[in-house]
Amino acid sequence: MTGKAIPAVVLALGLVSARQAPEKALIQPSDFAYLGYYDVQTSGEDTTYSQGLTHRYVDGDLRLLIYQLHDRLHEISLKDVPFGARITQTTGDWPVTNCGFIGLWFEEAKDRLWTTCSEDYFADYQPAEIRLLRLGAGGTTTLLAGPNGLRGITQKRVYGGCRDLPAWMQQMSNLSQPYVCGWGGYTSLVSSGGVASMGLTMYAVPDPTTWKGETRDFKTLADHESGTTEGDGGAGRSFDRGWRLTPALNYYDGGDPRPNPPTPPEDPPRRGAGWLHPLKDGHNRFVWGDSYYNTGNWVETATKRGFVAVASLCGGKCYYSHSTLNSDERIAELHVFDPAQLAEVARGRRRPWQVQPVAMERLDLPGEVWSGSHQGNWTPGNAAAATFDAKTGRFYLARFAVDTFTTRIYVYQVGG
Secondary structure, three states: OOOOOOOOEEOOOOOOOOOOOOOOEEOOHHHEEEEEEEEEOOOHHHHHHOEEEEEEEEOOEEEEEEEEOOOEEEEEEOOOOOOOOEEOOOOEEEEOOOOOEEEEEEEHHHOEEEEEEEOOOOOOOOEOEEEEEEEOHHHOEEEEEEEEEEOOOEHHHOOOEEEEOOHHHHHHHOOOOOEEEEOOEOOOOOOOOOOOEOOOOEEEEOOHHHOOOEEOOOEEEEOOHHHHOOOOOOOOOOOOOOEEOOOOEEOOOOOOOOOOOOOOOOOOOOOOOOOOOOOOOOOEEOOOOOEOOEOOEEEEOOOEEEEEEEEEEEEEEEEEEOOEEEEEEEEEEEEEEOHHHHHHHHOOOOOHHHOOOOEEEEOOOOOOOOOOOEOOOOOOOOEEEEEEEOOOOEEEEEEEOOOOOOEEEEEEEEOO
């Protein structure tokens, strides 16, 4: 992907089916070629608090949509904009529902915007919130459906976003639901309020215009809520967290005996603490603050396909201090998931926590975006949103900067 990227590592679960999506091989991190970046600053210094990324075409012009602070959705054009430029002008501006974490997806075939929403900090059960909006002229919006949810699934597990479920994937999974929502990751009070998912989530859902409130008509394809517990992990047998490539010094799961200390830990994580890297099976797992945010996408080319998400991860020492998450750095990794694993869960042949990335690569993202304590329970400082444009084969990844008050959008050409 970039010249400094760590080579892709292909991982075997032992349960991985040799069957791939019909007629196409699995996409690989090496298929992503870095082209350049754009800096976006349409809300002044408040641009730091942007979230979400999706795209649409207007009269043949590619437009990117990004949520801004103060409940606004901004649209920008990339027409005739060179890499490295700063974009400050919008081509559209609409009101959207406020929330702590937002997921965006524009469904071009039906001209409607999907949003998912979750607050970060709550202890009681809050149902998932999925909305459909129509973006009108003059900055007007029309609510087409929602807020709707999934019976028994907290909003903590569905804040990543939604996508269509490709016809070939519906056939492979024996599913009638045409969409998926989820992605998964850490939120505050991770084991409360219906429990977050320490790894990928994906739920196949019907069209939200066909139900009201919470629906039972959905199918789980991936879920790592079982991994919120402490302990050394089930290594996929009875519970698990999502895999990550880069190891971390995890002090969160009992590794630091000090309650809310004022200083970083100096000793190694306490022996016998939970989820220490690597686990007994040799693989690293998600720790507090790790998330896929709004980055999940089906990526398909003429010969390859798969589900891709970018994990924003804690790097170095990962510890709790001053009543918040802290780490030495934030890391971005490209994770590829095999559709065959998701299909096996849908068919009852694999447990939801046994869906793991089959290829991972650490990304080298140009630009310094953070200079202070690194946190993982908000989007600033994280590569927290992405969209794939199938027409051009380009993958757009947004990292929300702190020091420069911009959203930096990295562009990759996907080959294969």
